[in-house]
Amino acid sequence: MRSRRLRITGVSKRFGDHEVLRDVDLDVAPGTICALLGPSGSGKTTLLRSIAGLEAPEAGTIELGEQLLFDSRTAVPAEKRRIGMVFQDWALFPHLSVAQNVGFGLGRRPDRDRVTAVLEMVGLAAHAGRSPGTLSGGQQQRVALARALAPRPDVLLLDEPFSNLDVTLRARLRREVHGLLRAAGVTTVFVTHDQDEAFVLGDRVAVMNEGRIEQVDGPFELYVHPVNSWIAGFVGDANLLRGCADGHRVATAFGEIGLVRPAVGEVDVLVRPEHLALTRCDDPAASEITFVEYYGHDAMISLRHPDVGELRARAIASDIVPGDRVTVRFVGGPTVAFPAPTR
Incomplete structure (x- = not known):
């Protein structure tokens, strides 16, 4: 799967008088798994939606490899950005089978071999004909991941992917998902408010607070050498x-x-x-x-x-x-x- 660098420079976003993103910079190397970690209201999901093309910032640039996705004169539509997204509630279609859900993003005549390949990747090939409602929460989460990976995106975005799972299943699934993302090799950005989740899954962790990125580092460096006392208390x-x-x-x-x-x-x-x-x-x-x-x-x-x-x-x-x-x-x-x- 192709992997490209994601570069965000000076991105700002307001909702009315509230500045949600404040001059955000973030550079995610090809194939890197980057966690956006922060408390509720820190701007994590807004930044993710801006990358996906679902929100339009007021300022800044968003680049994917050599392609400019957004600046003051450019706004590539979401469907043309080659970005896969897994939503917090997974957003599966209950009236479609597992295979049909996975093939949804592959056009009117989806490649059956590709659908089978990604279902095998997530360990659900045997469930291709079942409806999502008959699957466990963990299995539904893997269907959503397979659907996002099926079109071979250049970047994968995940918004609180484990928030709907119980604690025990969440711990097991994040290990499995880490292995799947590593095998796929796709540049990944995921949002979480859970420090354990960010440290387990993230090669790099960007800590957000009040619309700004306070520090970007590997989990060890972030825990041992935080740049301020707020981060020190937030990550542990x-x-x-x-x-x-x-x-x-x-x-x-x-x-x-x-x-x-x-x-x-x-x-x-x-x-x-x-x-x-x-x-x-x-x-x-x-x-x-x-x-x-x-x-x-x-x-x-x-x-x-x-x-x-x-x-x-x-x-x-x-x-x-x-x-x-x-x-x-x-x-x-x-x-x-x-x-x-x-x-």
Whole structure:
């Protein structure tokens, strides 16, 4: 399947007085799976619909390979953009069979071999004659994906593709879909508000907030080195520890901590829960465990530190319970710090 670069430059969009997209830039390399991650109302779906040609921005350019899809004088119609889209509700036709749904985008006389090939790709060739309503939610989602892939699009767009599935099925399906997208090799952009989903599926993750893209990076870099405190808290549990920085070191209540980016003065240091180690003790003045979220493989532990205040720590197979007293140590490596808010 052909794969092309998607380049978005300076795209802005308003609905009345509300600016939904603000000077958005995004560059998705050929064959890359890019997640648009952000809270509700951040502009993710509007950006996706602008790429598809279903919304017209007020400013900016959208390019696919060497083809200009949109600028102030150009607007290629949605049906001519060679872009496949999987909608949030899948939008399957209940009166058509699975095979007919998949062949819908292939014209009045769809290529049966192509329909069979994509159904085999998603593992549904045996269900070609069934109606969508007789399939499970996961199977319907794969039919929608097969229909989007059938015309061999240059780019595939997915809008919250797993939101209608239960938690267990969602986790299994996202692994399967990742394998299918990787096998297809098509440039993909998908919208999600779920950090786990973005990190599992995305080669790159673009974090959106209030109409802007705040950071674009791989999942590891985004989690370990967020560019601001809002992203730090949005992509995972975060403790922000007050300290005084001097270049690549910062003095904190847990001793000196290294910084990957130099800073000076009063800062908030990012400490992930897994970088705090807890040890039971009998000291009544030590940190007190206030709540434990037990997940089997690990536990998220809330505690009250006498000097720092509320903290969260992650422990593996912990039997710590509320009321226990513990000592707390920082066991992570160099991290990032953000300017402390003015009081």
